[in-house]
Amino acid sequence: MAGNGSGHANGEFSFGNGTARNGLAKIQTHKKQNGICHDDSAPPVKAQTIDELHSLQKKKSAPTTPIKGTQGAFASTITDEERQIQQLQSISASLASLTRETGPKVVKGDPARKSETPKHVAHAHEYHFTPTISVSDSSLKFTHFLYNLSPAELYEQAIKYEKGSFITETGALATLSGAKTGRSPRDKRVVRDETTEDDLWWGKGSPNIEMDEHTFMVNRERAVDYLNSLDKVFVNDQFLNWDPENRIKVRIVSARAYHSLFMHNMCIRPTPEELENFGTPDFTIYNAGQFPCNRYTHYMTSSTSIDLNLARREMVILGTQYAGEMKKGLFSVMHYLMPKRQILSLHSGCNMGKDGDVALFFGLSGTGKTTLSTDHNRLLIGDDEHCWSETGVSNIEGGCYAKCVDLSREKEPDIWNAIKFGTVLENVVFDEHTREVDFSDKSVTENTRAAYPIEYIPNAKIPCVGPHPKNVILLACDAFGVLPPVSKLSLAQTMYHFISGYTALVAGTEEGVKEPQATFSACFGAAFIMLHPTKYAAMLAEKMLKHGATGWLVNTGWSGGSYGSGNRIKLPYTRKIIDAIHSGSLLETNYKKTKVFGLEIPTEVEGVPSEILEPMNTWADKNAYNATLLKLAGLFKKNFETFTNYKIGKDGKLTEEILAAGPVF
Numbered sequence: 311m312a313g314n315g316s317g318h319a320n321g322e323f324s325f326g327n328g329t330a331r332n333g334l335a336k337i338q339t340h341k342k343q344n345g346i347c348h349d350d351s352a353p354p355v356k357a358q359t360i361d362e363l364h365s366l367q368k369k370k371s372a373p374t375t376p377i378k379g380t381q382g383a384f385a386s387t388i389t390d391e392e393r394q395i396q397q398l399q400s401i402s403a404s405l406a407s408l409t410r411e412t413g414p415k416v417v418k419g420d421p422a423r424k425s426e427t428p429k430h431v432a433h434a435h436e437y438h439f440t441p442t443i444s445v446s447d448s449s450l451k452f453t454h455f456l457y458n459l460s461p462a463e464l465y466e467q468a469i470k471y472e473k474g475s476f477i478t479e480t481g482a483l484a485t486l487s488g489a490k491t492g493r494s495p496r497d498k499r500v501v502r503d504e505t506t507e508d509d510l511w512w513g514k515g516s517p518n519i520e521m522d523e524h525t526f527m528v529n530r531e532r533a534v535d536y537l538n539s540l541d542k543v544f545v546n547d548q549f550l551n552w553d554p555e556n557r558i559k560v561r562i563v564s565a566r567a568y569h570s571l572f573m574h575n576m577c578i579r580p581t582p583e584e585l586e587n588f589g590t591p592d593f594t595i596y597n598a599g600q601f602p603c604n605r606y607t608h609y610m611t612s613s614t615s616i617d618l619n620l621a622r623r624e625m626v627i628l629g630t631q632y633a634g635e636m637k638k639g640l641f642s643v644m645h646y647l648m649p650k651r652q653i654l655s656l657h658s659g660c661n662m663g664k665d666g667d668v669a670l671f672f673g674l675s676g677t678g679k680t681t682l683s684t685d686h687n688r689l690l691i692g693d694d695e696h697c698w699s700e701t702g703v704s705n706i707e708g709g710c711y712a713k714c715v716d717l718s719r720e721k722e723p724d725i726w727n728a729i730k731f732g733t734v735l736e737n738v739v740f741d742e743h744t745r746e747v748d749f750s751d752k753s754v755t756e757n758t759r760a761a762y763p764i765e766y767i768p769n770a771k772i773p774c775v776g777p778h779p780k781n782v783i784l785l786a787c788d789a790f791g792v793l794p795p796v797s798k799l800s801l802a803q804t805m806y807h808f809i810s811g812y813t814a815l816v817a818g819t820e821e822g823v824k825e826p827q828a829t830f831s832a833c834f835g836a837a838f839i840m841l842h843p844t845k846y847a848a849m850l851a852e853k854m855l856k857h858g859a860t861g862w863l864v865n866t867g868w869s870g871g872s873y874g875s876g877n878r879i880k881l882p883y884t885r886k887i888i889d890a891i892h893s894g895s896l897l898e899t900n901y902k903k904t905k906v907f908g909l910e911i912p913t914e915v916e917g918v919p920s921e922i923l924e925p926m927n928t929w930a931d932k933n934a935y936n937a938t939l940l941k942l943a944g945l946f947k948k949n950f951e952t953f954t955n956y957k958i959g960k961d962g963k964l965t966e967e968i969l970a971a972g973p974v975f
């Protein structure tokens with residue numbers, strides 16, 4: 311008040327007609343002077359101190375279910391207090407150091423927030439769990455855990471404690487993933503034991519690099535000790551798979567609010583009721599990504615290690631903070647668990663037309679699964695990971711993970727609009743003052759990403775399930791520029807291309823890849839599959855046959871020359887092609903067969919210049935085109951050699967057909 315007025319006991323101020331000594335209008339302190347006074351007639355706050363005022367600001371989240379036991383005979387008799395204690399025991403057990411055979415002392419809540427806790431909820435923070443054995447200094451310490459925080463709470467944690475966290479102009483949380491801005495497939499390890507020895511795919515081409523159980527425990531201990539040494543850890547209890555019969559409960563223990571918010575967005579978010587009855591998770595991730603693994607540990611070849619133990623149902627992350635490791639680590643787990651139940655797990659996007667026609671979009675990183683499955687005219691079931699069961703398709707995740715490089719509002723409006731409060735923006739560059747994001751800036755990485763809950767896409771199909779697919783679209787980003795923009799595939803060709811999994815890997819998603827290069831990745835996701843590719847291929851063939859799905863190969867890559875001389879096919883053209891597949895009109899048109907690959911290409915597609923449908927037309931140098939075509943065909947052939955000794959399904963005939971469906975030259 312000093313300098314421009316004087317307080318009055320009743321808190322009213324007004325400017326009168328008189329002039330004060332300093333020449334300013336004299337302040338009158340009378341009540342209600344002809345409406346020129348401030349309308350401050352509300353009663354004052356009911357607080358005597360600042361702390362009390364702050365305690366009024368927050369109220370206890372409404373209990374979602376009344377305390378059980380008051381609901382009659384069918385309700386369980388467990389009290390709120392017992393439930394809290396069970397949760398503490400469960401989390402202490404998760405964080406147990408197994409050599410010491412004891413969990414840490416755990417306390418729910420933020421250690422920094424104790425004084426701010428409203429009186430009436432303070433008791434909740436007093437619940438803690440103390441195990442009986444204590445053998446070292448670390449057991450004298452409490453580990454605070456922040457359990458399934460809301461996005462708003464996670465924003466506060468990130469901004470307060472994590473360097474590189476900022477709110478962007480549209481309300482997203484910009485974060486940095488540290489030194490690693492893509493996955494590290496060479497640092498992934500899988501425990502080889504009696505079961506996995508026989509079940510999993512090992513050896514050449516397989517993503518499963520072995521480690522033994524003991525080494526896993528060494529790394530697990532390292533991660534758990536690191537996490538327990540912190541002031542606090544984040545715990546997310548969530549679900550995978552929208553198919554209620556095959557839902558998996560996952561727990562993610564992490565050190566960063568960024569990781570917790572990422573998984574909040576990417577996994578399925580339980581309702582408060584579901585959370586109350588969560589119980590023991592089916593799978594647990596220990597993300598100690600800020601802390602390296604010990605290079606002197608057996609099997610370790612760098613300071614990064616992502617370790618999967620299927621028997622223990624656990625994953626440990628050391629030495630990388632790239633959040634995609636968690637998402638794709640869980641996907642690997644699903645690639646093991648689901649086929650055991652005769653359910654096919656797929657690295658694909660999925661959407662559905664208004665008439666219930668479902669399309670799958672397979673493709674490696676950067677080929678367009680997210681971009682093309684996010685379609686304003688169709689319902690989005692999911693952008694990256696699905697299951698195909700006897701009852702139809704279901705999304706594994708609760709969110710989308712879109713590439714943001716060169717994102718534009720015009721070309722991808724739904725993704726653009728999803729970048730708002732709650733969305734995690736990884737490694738993007740923004741204006742330091744306005745916080746406007748520059749999506750063309752690749753200073754941190756080319757692999758910039760947005761992770762948002764699926765309901766941020768306006769036409770998301772919730773629950774994310776649908777009937778059996780009608781179209782199976784294989785996306786390839788062909789850097790050689792010789793594959794046609796679209797071709798119709800026979801079942802054998804679909805299998806051939808599915809097993810081949812060709813693309814030009816777009817820079818950035820995997821560490822160390824700076825330029826696009828030709829890649830073959832079985833089932834369009836060799837980095838995530840656990841069984842031999844032919845197992846998934848046989849299931850896909852069987853399902854496509856049974857449900858009459860049509861296969862398509864769509865090149866979202868180069869036209870008019872290879873990478874460097876030609877250009878990437880325009881997104882609006884690809885969208886027109888996809889529209890024609892969905893509508894069924896592409897089945898009606900005329901086709902001709904290409905040389906070498908034997909692909910059926912349409913002579914016209916509405917909205918697409920016909921001359922680009924035949925790649926040779928777009929190349930100025932026809933000899934160069936032919937040479938490049940043969941070069942790519944040779945690469946396909948060489949890649950497929952490793953599969954020629956395998957039988958696909960029970961049918962020897964299909965295997966022969968698949969082998970014959972490759973390039974002939």
Ligand SMILES: Nc1ncnc2c1ncn2[C@@H]1O[C@H](COP(=O)(O)OP(=O)(O)OP(=O)(O)O)[C@@H](O)[C@H]1O
Binds near residue numbers: 673675677680
């Ligand atoms: N013709 C095209 N078709 C599809 N995408 C295109 C095309 N031209 C350019 N793009 C760009 O390619 C990128 C495709 O990335 P997208 O996020 O859809 O990949 P993804 O298959 O979902 O990969 P990931 O599995 O890594 O998430 C987007 O940035 C998109 O704008």
Ligand SMILES: O=C([O-])CC(=O)C(=O)O
Binds near residue numbers: 492
């Ligand atoms: O895993 C990632 O980082 C991104 C992704 O979706 C993929 O590579 O398929």
Ligand SMILES: [Ca+2]
Binds near residue numbers: 680693694711713
């Ligand atoms: Ca994607």
Ligand SMILES: [Mn+2]
Binds near residue numbers: 657675694
């Ligand atoms: Mn993916």
